């Protein structure tokens with residue numbers, strides 16, 4: 001653990017609540033001089049100082065300017081090290097939430113020598129002081145950004161250290177193995193070389209644990225980042241109407257003119273607890289219109305990259321050649337065929353679609369009459385959860401690409417270690433791979449990470465967190 005670095009000494013300040021009109025705004029100060037800094041601007045009706053305030057207590061008063069002018073009426077909390085979020089002295093100034101009081105108090109703290117905090121610096125200090133490991137710190141930002149209950153639940157589990165624990169157990173086993181191998185190398189007489197079979201057996205066990213964790217990564221990413229969903233189809237089939245039905249508002253322009261949508265329109269919708277990032281696109285057709293052409297190119301590109309495709313067909317008219325062509329491109333992809341305009345009749349049969357795409361679900365809807373919405377939503381959710389791991393929030397799930405990469409690196413090193421020992425090569429070569437696997441796992445918790453990488457992770461946070 002990177003602990004109590006000498007340079008974590010200055011006192012930082014930031015507005016910790018969103019800027020805007022609201023009941024309460026908070027200016028947060030952390031560092032060795034936090035209490036004395038705020039004290040210089042704090043005026044209590046009875047002349048009490050924050051230095052004399054009990055730990056975890058609230059003090060009522062005002063923050064005043066250098067000339068004694070009251071900047072705002074406040075309630076101040078004092079949390080002394082190490083019993084605070086950052087494990088440093090932390091003072092939180094609760095004031096009225098408005099741009100002027102928040103900014104004035106922030107300015108006053110800067111005047112008194114505090115430094116403006118960088119994004120995520122409070123959480124980074126919690127990490128540097130060993131209160132959180134890196135995967136827990138990452139969970140903090142995931143909790144803030146969670147778009148659904150499921151995402152929130154997974155992030156909470158990560159904050160509680162579930163992933164860290166699993167990783168630490170594996171790392172502990174690897175370090176134990178490494179110690180045994182090294183003892184055999186250093187003291188061949190006393191200890192004796194480790195048997196290759198022993199090494200292989202342990203690698204095998206860990207390999208299985210790693211694979212089980214890795215198997216959750218794709219689902220985890222979906223829950224954290226959302227399912228990239230593209231609404232695709234020919235012009236005028238009702239793609240924009242479908243988006244409007246799914247988001248339950250008139251988000252996209254709908255007209256009877258084919259080629260209405262040109263630019264991609266994006267909305268995040270919570271369907272069955274999963275965040276779907278749904279994009280409405282231009283109808284795909286051959287066109288000479290320069291703007292529409294760009295739209296069609298974008299639609300095709302989105303179709304390529306999407307996690308899920310909602311392919312919309314006007315089910316009230318016969319299936320067109322272009323539909324057949326596009327449908328064929330969906331083979332093997334995660335997709336749902338939406339037969340729209342149900343209210344106008346059902347000319348395209350479900351069988352016709354099934355013949356083209358035997359494994360793809362087909363749903364009938366009317367986007368303008370809001371028919372079939374529930375069934376569409378259920379189909380879309382089952383399409384996403386199909387064959388997936390338990391996403392109820394009970395199982396341990398890997399949600400970050402960074403973690404997935406570290407697990408994959410560890411797996412690669414383990415496989416190499418196994419092969420090296422099987423081929424009878426000397427144990428010091430095996431030790432290199434084992435050490436590599438342990439280091440990769442340590443990256444998840446931040447035990448073995450370069451400081452630039454750590455900086456990059458915290459730069460993704462908001463100011464004040």
Ligand SMILES: Nc1nc2c(ncn2[C@@H]2O[C@H](COP(=O)(O)OP(=O)(O)OP(=O)(O)O)[C@@H](O)[C@H]2O)c(=O)[nH]1
Nearest residue numbers: 235236237238239240241259260261283341366367
């Ligand atoms: N009766 C009926 N009309 C619909 C339905 N869905 C869409 N429409 C109509 O079909 C026309 C085209 O709808 P849009 O949603 O703009 O279609 P689009 O696929 O987005 O079209 P482009 O953006 O041009 O590619 C509009 O006049 C809609 O009112 C439906 O379920 N039933």
Ligand SMILES: [Mg+2]
Nearest residue numbers: 239240260261
């Ligand atoms: Mg449209």
